[in-house]
Amino acid sequence: MKTTKIEWTDKTWNPITGCTKFSAGCAHCYAEVMSRRLHAMGVKKYANEFKLTLHEDCLDEPLAWKKAHNIFVCSMSDIFHEDVPFEFVDRIMQTILRTPQHRYQILTKRATRMEEYFSTRQVPANVWIGVTVEAESSKSRIDRLRKIPATVHFLSCEPLLESLGKLNLDGIEWVIVGGESGPKARPMREEWVWNIKTQCENQNSAFFFKQWGTWGADGIKRNKHINGKLLKGEIIQEMPRDEKIIK
Numbered sequence: 350m351k352t353t354k355i356e357w358t359d360k361t362w363n364p365i366t367g368c369t370k371f372s373a374g375c376a377h378c379y380a381e382v383m384s385r386r387l388h389a390m391g392v393k394k395y396a397n398e399f400k401l402t403l404h405e406d407c408l409d410e411p412l413a414w415k416k417a418h419n420i421f422v423c424s425m426s427d428i429f430h431e432d433v434p435f436e437f438v439d440r441i442m443q444t445i446l447r448t449p450q451h452r453y454q455i456l457t458k459r460a461t462r463m464e465e466y467f468s469t470r471q472v473p474a475n476v477w478i479g480v481t482v483e484a485e486s487s488k489s490r491i492d493r494l495r496k497i498p499a500t501v502h503f504l505s506c507e508p509l510l511e512s513l514g515k516l517n518l519d520g521i522e523w524v525i526v527g528g529e530s531g532p533k534a535r536p537m538r539e540e541w542v543w544n545i546k547t548q549c550e551n552q553n554s555a556f557f558f559k560q561w562g563t564w565g566a567d568g569i570k571r572n573k574h575i576n577g578k579l580l581k582g583e584i585i586q587e588m589p590r591d592e593k594i595i596k
Contacts (some may be wrong), residue, residue, distance in 0.1 A: 362421070364423070367400045371427070403433070439470075454503075463494075464493045472500070476499065495519065508534070508535065523589035524557065528562030555587035560577070566579075
């Protein structure tokens with residue numbers, strides 16, 4: 350059962366909540382806004398609002414999910430935040446290893462710390478690892494990602510803030526692209542998206558266009574649901590090749 354609105358996954362698991370801003374894509378963080386909203390609603394898990402918090406009581410959650418799921422790990426934080434001890438990440442990985450029926454998707458902006466962690470540990474076979482690449486300045490994360498042996502390597506170019514120019518997608522199986530949402534959203538241009546799509550086609554990477562966000566393909570600001578997810582009249586939401594992909 351799908352329990353999240355994030356289109357490229359069907360469940361989220363948050364043994365860590367809260368974060369600190371790290372790069373340009375963090376300026377209008379959706380997780381920060383949501384955390385403050387949940388805090389205001391009295392949700393106990395968000396008592397600390399967006400302050401980094403480890404939730405030991407959530408570590409075993411996936412053990413109760415018997416049906417197979419695609420699970421986005423730490424959608425409300427960054428698993429490789431510098432204040433998260435590697436020992437706690439180890440405990441997350443132990444749960445992942447105990448639930449081979451699930452597919453776990455781990456996304457970080459802190460590629461250097463992820464590389465450090467996996468330099469002494471293997472990526473579980475049921476884990477996809479990814480980095481956020483929202484601007485030219487964050488492209489170096491791709492090189493760190495591809496060095497780590499994993500079933501699937503992916504990029505999240507969301508929010509896409511500028512043209513990424515030429516990309517080396519060697520060893521990158523999947524690229525997600527999306528525009529920013531919210532009242533302070535920054536625009537995304539169609540040519541930036543098309544540039545990534547073309548390079549995905551030429552380098553055999555699956556391309557997933559998530560949404561336009563607050564700014565439409567025509568450069569007009571409006572509700573993100575009206576702007577939708579059509580790219581030149583098509584919905585293009587490819588998934589990477591993996592024989593264990595959960596439908």
